[in-house]
Structure formats: structure tokens, C-alpha cells
Amino acid sequence: MIKKKINKSGSASIAQNRRARHDYFIEEEFEAGLVLQGWEVKSLRAGKVNISDSYVVLKNGEAHLFGATITPLTVASTHVICEPMRTRKLLLNKRQIDSLFGRINREGYTVVALSMYWKNAWSKIKIGVAKGKKDHDKRASLKDKEWRVDKARIMKSTNRA
Numbered sequence: 001m002i003k004k005k006i007n008k009s010g011s012a013s014i015a016q017n018r019r020a021r022h023d024y025f026i027e028e029e030f031e032a033g034l035v036l037q038g039w040e041v042k043s044l045r046a047g048k049v050n051i052s053d054s055y056v057v058l059k060n061g062e063a064h065l066f067g068a069t070i071t072p073l074t075v076a077s078t079h080v081i082c083e084p085m086r087t088r089k090l091l092l093n094k095r096q097i098d099s100l101f102g103r104i105n106r107e108g109y110t111v112v113a114l115s116m117y118w119k120n121a122w123s124k125i126k127i128g129v130a131k132g133k134k135d136h137d138k139r140a141s142l143k144d145k146e147w148r149v150d151k152a153r154i155m156k157s158t159n160r161a
Helices: 018-023 038-046 094-107 135-160
Strands: 013-016 024-034 055-059 062-066 088-091 110-119 122-132
Touching: 018 024, 018 110, 018 122, 018 135, 024 094, 024 110, 055 094, 062 094, 094 110
Parallel strands: none
Antiparallel strands: 013 110, 024 088, 024 122, 055 062, 055 110, 062 088, 110 122
């Protein structure tokens, strides 16, 4: 019986967009693959990626990640011209693309990148269909978060006594 060797060195997470949950109500999440070049994969393995200002653009029936920055490594390649802010194609099913297209055009949603991670040897990105929050919504979210922290602190102190 041959056991499959699983390499669990480090975390599967590459980057996260923490501002997305603060600025938007996330309605639905999708997992998409990325079309990357060789130097980009090396930079992802080194953790040199920023997806905080990125969003998804739909054109010609395809989804593209816009605004993600992958900083090239200095030792990656000498003969390839690296473009850190290039638009990268996302790999989604046709049904998923149609769903995103309909929600963006009819209902006024936007699609933002939430996190980037490794799934086996593949780089995946989690995108979310989002609606923007107003300032009072952000204050309410912050108030709820603070209450949860205070409640946990109170419960912890009462369990000690």
C-alpha cells in the first residue's frame, strides 16, 4: 500500500484582502483559478503579492483580475520583461461567469478578490460578489466586532472565578 506524501510546509494562504470585508457586504463567494506566468508563480511562492485593491472585470465573456500586484523577484528571470500590475485571466465555469455578469449588470454588485491560496499545486483565488457599505454600516460592523471581543473577555474572566 503506497501512501501519498503530503507536504505541509507553511500555510496554504498566499494573501488576503482584509479591507474587502470592511468595505463590502459579501453576498456570494466563488473559487477561481489563475492564468500565471512562470515568474509570477515564483513570486507567489515567496509571498510577494498584494490583492488589497484588486477587483474582477468581465469582458468578452471572460473574467479578468485587475489591480493585483505581483512583485517580481530579482533572481526570477533575466530575459522576461515582468509587468507587476498586468491583468490576469481567471478560470471559471461558463455558468459562474454568466451569474457574475447578471449580478453586476442588473443588481449593481461588484466582484472583489478576497484571498489567494494554494490548492495542491494550483494557485486559486477566492472572489466575492459584493455590495458596498455605507459609513453607518461600517460603524455598526465595528460596534458588533467590539462587542464580540468584550463578550469573550467577560466570559473568560467569569470562567476563571
